[in-house]
Amino acid sequence: MLILDRLLTGLHDACAAFPDKRKGGGDYSMADIGLSAFSLFFMQSESFLSYQRSLEDERKTSNCRTLFGMAKIPTDNHIRAMLDPVHPSHLQSSFDQVFATLRAHGGMKEFERLGGRALIALDGTEYFCSQKLGCPNCRTRKRANGKTDFHHSMLAATLVAPGHNMVVPLMPEFIAKQDGAEKQDCERNAARRWLAAHAERVEDLRPVYLGDDLFACQPICEAVLASGGDFLFTAKPDSHKTLYDFMNGAALEERSVTRKDGGKTLTCRYRWFSRAPLRDGKDALAVDWIGVTISDAKGKATYDGAFVTSLDVTPENVADIAACARARWKIENESFNVLKNNGYHLEHNFGHGKQNLAMLFAAMNLLAFAMHTVCDCLEDLWRDARTAKRARKRFFEHVRTITAYLVFPDWRTLMTTLINSKPPPEIAKQIQG
Numbered sequence: 304m305l306i307l308d309r310l311l312t313g314l315h316d317a318c319a320a321f322p323d324k325r326k327g328g329g330d331y332s333m334a335d336i337g338l339s340a341f342s343l344f345f346m347q348s349e350s351f352l353s354y355q356r357s358l359e360d361e362r363k364t365s366n367c368r369t370l371f372g373m374a375k376i377p378t379d380n381h382i383r384a385m386l387d388p389v390h391p392s393h394l395q396s397s398f399d400q401v402f403a404t405l406r407a408h409g410g411m412k413e414f415e416r417l418g419g420r421a422l423i424a425l426d427g428t429e430y431f432c433s434q435k436l437g438c439p440n441c442r443t444r445k446r447a448n449g450k451t452d453f454h455h456s457m458l459a460a461t462l463v464a465p466g467h468n469m470v471v472p473l474m475p476e477f478i479a480k481q482d483g484a485e486k487q488d489c490e491r492n493a494a495r496r497w498l499a500a501h502a503e504r505v506e507d508l509r510p511v512y513l514g515d516d517l518f519a520c521q522p523i524c525e526a527v528l529a530s531g532g533d534f535l536f537t538a539k540p541d542s543h544k545t546l547y548d549f550m551n552g553a554a555l556e557e558r559s560v561t562r563k564d565g566g567k568t569l570t571c572r573y574r575w576f577s578r579a580p581l582r583d584g585k586d587a588l589a590v591d592w593i594g595v596t597i598s599d600a601k602g603k604a605t606y607d608g609a610f611v612t613s614l615d616v617t618p619e620n621v622a623d624i625a626a627c628a629r630a631r632w633k634i635e636n637e638s639f640n641v642l643k644n645n646g647y648h649l650e651h652n653f654g655h656g657k658q659n660l661a662m663l664f665a666a667m668n669l670l671a672f673a674m675h676t677v678c679d680c681l682e683d684l685w686r687d688a689r690t691a692k693r694a695r696k697r698f699f700e701h702v703r704t705i706t707a708y709l710v711f712p713d714w715r716t717l718m719t720t721l722i723n724s725k726p727p728p729e730i731a732k733q734i735q736g
């Protein structure tokens with residue numbers, strides 16, 4: 304499992320460089336403190352550290368040492384206190400390494416579409432909400448019952464592709480009040496900041512940015528073009544009156560394709576129009592528009608959507624472009640749902656802090672998810688172990704359970720144990736007599 308080992312070594316180095324508020328160091332290194340927090344997300348277990356502490360007490364070793372390369376395990380309170388001042392941008396090198404690893408080992412092939420291009424979905428999501436806990440970076444909203452919600456949101460950028468369910472989160476941009484700003488921050492501003500800060504890193508992948516109707520406005524579309532990418536955003540009639548008025552009565556190009564999808568017969572009807580104005584005014588950007596309707600064998604529409612894009616839509620590529628536009632639903636279905644429901648505890652992570660902790664934990668969570676995807680793409684043993692345990696959730700249940708009682712010398716032995724549903728004799732010995 305050399306690829307995972309290298310990613311964890313990279314993360315170790317990133318954590319070692321975290322700002323340390325202690326004068327003259329302390330009992331625990333910043334690397335141990337950072338990796339401790341990360342291990343909870345990577346193992347998807349709130350209790351991982353407490354089990355490892357028991358193993359340390361009994362056997363003077365633990366999976367924190369063997370799998371994550373830590374020397375000692377700090378207490379939860381110490382982890383929270385030491386990580387609160389650390390801004391999530393300190394994890395950038397690890398996010399970069401995930402991408403570089405995918406590219407170096409051919410993992411990007413799984414994600415290339417539209418002639419070797421990358422699809423990056425931009426999406427806002429709330430990752431924390433509470434009526435009790437709050438920090439100075441929390442956004443607030445009043446409830447009808449007079450109570451105040453404290454919440455945090457982020458603009459996530461995620462590599463997606465139609466045809467499979469793997470996704471790779473990139474470093475997010477947090478939606479939080481910016482220094483000197485009067486108003487509350489919003490998703491659109493965060494998207495522009497994300498493009499300004501990160502678009503250059505992915506420019507050579509010739510990205511096509513996907514997003515919902517909120518982003519299909521001139522400033523964001525211009526920012527995408529200026530960053531060297533293209534856009535493919537949902538565009539609803541209500542929010543794009545000029546665009547739809549312009550096309551009203553015009554002859555749309557059209558193409559229908561009937562195909563089988565798991566025993567069902569589906570008819571996809573594509574309509575498109577070239578160079579329509581995105582908004583009112585002389586300086587309006589000219590965009591191509593695509594409408595997609597999918598109907599079942601009885602002619603009942605099961606999907607109806609419309610998009611604007613800076614790509615040139617042709618009869619040859621309209622179906623591919625539409626499939627890419629629809630890949631964005633993965634963000635909800637694959638990424639955020641997994642993060643929120645399947646054991647990542649994204650919304651109720653392990654503390655909130657007073658400065659950056661909530662953001663740092665959310666970023667670590669995404670980073671853990673990104674590393675899981677790298678393993679899904681590139682680590683054969685990991686993939687075999689995942690297949691052996693079928694559902695993602697079950698795979699992590701098994702990981703959680705066996706690492707609570709057994710110390711594995713390396714990831715290879717852990718994965719082999721999952722594949723065989725049985726630890727090798729020298730590991731099994733740990734719990735005998």
Ligand SMILES: [Zn+2]
Nearest residue numbers: 437438440441
């Ligand atoms: Zn907060």
